Amino acid sequence: MSDFPDPDEEYELMYSDELELMKENEDKTDSNPIKQKSLPAKRSLDFSSHISKNTNHHENIESNKKDEDINLTPSLQNMEDVLAQTNVPSKRTAEDLFGDINDIDFDNLELPSKRQKTDEENDFELINKILEGRRLKQLLTEPASGGNINTKANFDVKDNISINIPKWPFMPLTNSDGDRIYIRLESEDNWNKSLEMDTEQLSLRATYSSAWEEAQKICRYSSSCGWMFVTRWPFMPLTNSDGDRIYIRLESEDNWNKSLEMDTEQLSLRATYSSAWEEAQKILEKKEQQTLKEDNTQPIIDTAENTSLWVEKYRPSSYIDLLSEEPVNRALLHWLHLWDKVVFKKEVKTKDPQQRTTFSKRAGQFQLTNKWKGKKESEPELDDDGRPHHKVALLCGPPGVGKTTLAHLLARLAGYRPVELNASDDRSTEAFRSALVSATSMRSVMDVDRRPNCLILDEIDGAPTQTVELLVKWCTTTVAEGAKRKAKTQPLRRPVIAICNDLYATSLRPLRAVALTVTVGSVSCARLASRLAVVASYERLRVETKVLSALATRAAGDIRTALHVLNFLRAKTKLTISDIENVAIGTKDTSKSIMQALQAVFTLDNTKPEAFHRIIQAAGEYDRLVDGIFENYTTARVDTRLHIASETMSSLGFYDTVQAWTMRCQNYSLYGTLPLCIARCHRLLATRTYHKLKFPMQAQEMYRKKAELDSILVSVWRGSGPHVVTNRDALKLDVLPLLPYLLTPTLRSANIQLCSESERSTVRTCAGALCDYGLRYVQQRASDGLYTYQLEPDVYKIAFMGTEERIRPQPVIRQAIAREQQLEIIRRNEEMAARVNPRKSNENIKKMEEKVANVAEKETRLPNHLQRLKPKTIEKRTPQVSKYYLYLYHKTEEFVLIC
């Protein structure tokens, strides 16, 4: 049967009973076309459904092979199953296996009986096909299902196999040592009919072969157990290799006789037998090896109970079962109870009764609840609407500590119906909004208790930022706002619990501000071990406490992992420490933060020397780690002679060399040595005392500053004129460090006109240099509101190491230089123009100089806006002005009119 029924099949499934009835009535002339259409497919289904139906017919054969008295073990399983399961032989497994066998056998035996019933003679072809398919299936796949058929359990091997000549129809089988076994054959009528037909014989042969196989197996068993018996029913004698005889009950001896009369039949039979014998032999050998290994003290495990995972099975169902820390549970529960006023319309316990209870309790026992702090805290817990101050509780913690369980359990405990929304659901804003609305403002009709909903948003750190923002908006909406918007966004009236692993995920930033953050820490090893012990005792698993504590340590607080490992190891008889240590699945994927790793480098831990490497490798980022070592090593140990420092530095230098080589050549063969360098630093630097370590920031800070200065340098370099441009190193090392000295002329007076000729030429030189190197004085408004001239780009930063202000010229001089520079620029432009057309040049220069003088003056008084409006311009534009007046006049008239 297919796992995914298509529409046709669904239809068939729905009407399978009807169809079966129709079949049994041999209603071939059914006029309904639809039903007829579905018939061929139905047949295949029909066969499988008959398997379960008709098992009663073949119980004898199945039960042939079952004998609990001789501790019969299943052997037709494939190798792995044998290895895994035969350690624990039991009734159940035997039944399962026989069920499997039954499934195979049945198909072959089924045909005659079915034919007798339905008599679909013209469907031979189809039957053969199915037979072939079945056989293939038998060969290729291990039949897995059928274990649930328990009806054959009351049959006994003794009924079907006998050594004496039985009274019922039988097939005689002869052992290798000459004994005979009589195996009962079933439904002789069927046999009779079927054997008369040649076409059917093929299927018969197949049947016999399997029967023979079973018989052989049983032979082996009975012989290995040294137990022989002869039955009274029809049997087939079988002879063992060691000479014992087993009688297997056979059905329909008449059929058998008939069939045996045929030579062809016998040949094929023999062939079948030989192959079957070989197979049986192999399986038996395997079995024997297994039995040697078997331990007598094996616990008996019910396979039926294994259907549910332990994690599910032992999920805490009451508050007492919770493994998380008590304060954590309390905090969440308390928060949930704060919603009572809004949700259940009952008054939240205020601080007074709380105090009273603590008072009464104080008399009886020591209680922590009466903290003075508690009074203060309870003050802002409820807002004006009677809702808690924090609308959302944010549970965070590592995976597997039981956050989801806690949320569900407490929600139920507080009287809510938990509604979970997790990463598997669509979390786009639209879907999220609808989920929020439905969860918080509706109530389940189907629920018996009529409980209000409590929304649990699992794995919220994976949700997109918009979604989280929506949630935050939803939560922060107050009643007033809600009223304004006319029920478009109702204020939140139900508790919302968000669960995340990483509290500091970027998407959670808005939520963190408004949510009550409850951190669920990882469970302590002792608590986890004790819980594991409880689980083990429930499962009748004998495990030492030491082993359990080792397991708990290995799980590192992850309950889920620990239970999974225990579940996985359950098959073993005795759990030892080495089992726990060797199991590959138990290790948590430990991702250590860089600071943890750094702390590990600087702390000496003799108990677990090998753990250091694991931590380093788990942390990964070696570069960061090395930076961290570099920034912290000087304070790590007392090191007056600096031997440790120089050793550490040389190993860090080695690290750098290897790392650079790896990156340059893209050859990672030496990458493995990088953690060794860190390990060497650990050897040198580790102490037992705790150090406060700094997070490595210097390197990045340096990189940032360097980039800033480099950009200044590049801008100077690009701006400098073609005839002075040099390479950048020369600019950086020679020119720029000395340029500030050159740009700081000493002038007696700020007014350039009053200066001597030599002073003026100095200023001109400065201006020329500024032009050459593309520098400019730019007016900038300082923080105190004054305008100052700043050099752009700021070469002072490159030239000096933190002492920039030392050489800067006075503001007046800067102003003078700036003005001179503008003149210089114009002069140079003139020169360029003169080169192109030399005639105009001389006249223009003078004119331009005058203009520039004006411009420069204006520029210098830039902050004073009134001075820009010179009367000269007004003079020039007198006609314009009159026009303007006219216009104004006109306008006023209009204005009057309008008034």
Place this chain on the structure above:
Amino acid sequence: MSLWVDKHRPKDLMKLDYHKDQASRLKNLVQQSDFPHLLVYGPSGAGKKTRIMCLLRELYGSGAERLRQETMHFTTPSNKKIEIMTVSSNYHIEVNPTDVGIHDRVVIMDLVKNVAQTHQIDSSGQREFKVVILNEVDDLTKDAQHALRRTMEKYVATCRLILIANSISRVIPAIRSRCLTIRVPAPTENEIVSVLHSVCKKEGLNLPSELALRIAKASDRNLRRALLMCEACKVQKYPFTPDQKVPEPDWQQYIRETASMILTEQSPKKLGEVRQKLYELIIHGIPPDMIFSGLLCELVRNCDISMKCQIASYAAEYEHRMRLGNKPIFHLEAFVAKSMAIYKKYVEESLGDAF
């Protein structure tokens, strides 16, 4: 009216102030019709570029002095757009391929091919080849240097290369053998003094020879620096006095301070302070090898000879490692820590002897 450095740069091979012998040989070389690829190397501020510009003028006349700045664009095989600034005249193009970092090979391939594949339109009365000047060849990646090899031979008819380097130790031998290598040594202090005097004479200033000598000493045999210092002196105080303060680049002073910090106290705490200073130097783009040499010079000043050897050998070792690695600060600090340890040991021993 620009800086003296730029204003008084000689423009003719025969007007150079020093290495006149070499200059006349270069003149002879140019006057012959053939002219090989050149590899000009020497320390910074020795006058490599000046000589090359003179050479170009000798080759093409004054047209080679009309320079323009252009930005050229290239596309790397990985489709990254890169741009590079070039300075060119009608006859030559100058480029600094290391500006684009590891993509310098693309620049060399494309640029040199572009230039080399175009012939001069008007070949009468002109040279048949153009000149490509490549700066900082010693910092080229190996790939770029190998790309240069074949190009140099293939386009020799239309293009000559002038390579400028500080040192040829990092230029691959294949390129060295394809070029005529010309070493431009740094000027001696006397030569610097005479240059300073001649410049001051042109400016109409009176320079005391003591001051000139002091400037020459402070300039570290770097003529560019010497001229800038001299002009800075003039701006700060004129008329000159023989004992006036000579301004020098701040980073040199900073390195000296760092070295004196190392010598005053040897402790991990001091090491941390020194590290901040080293960081500051690196941030300002001072090449780490210069920091190494500056520190070494200061550190060995007051040591006996055995300690000098020891510290110098460690400096060499760590500097070598630094070139192999990526993070100069590690190696600088390693050297500082080591020299502190050596110095401390030395001090303790000498104190022990005293008692």
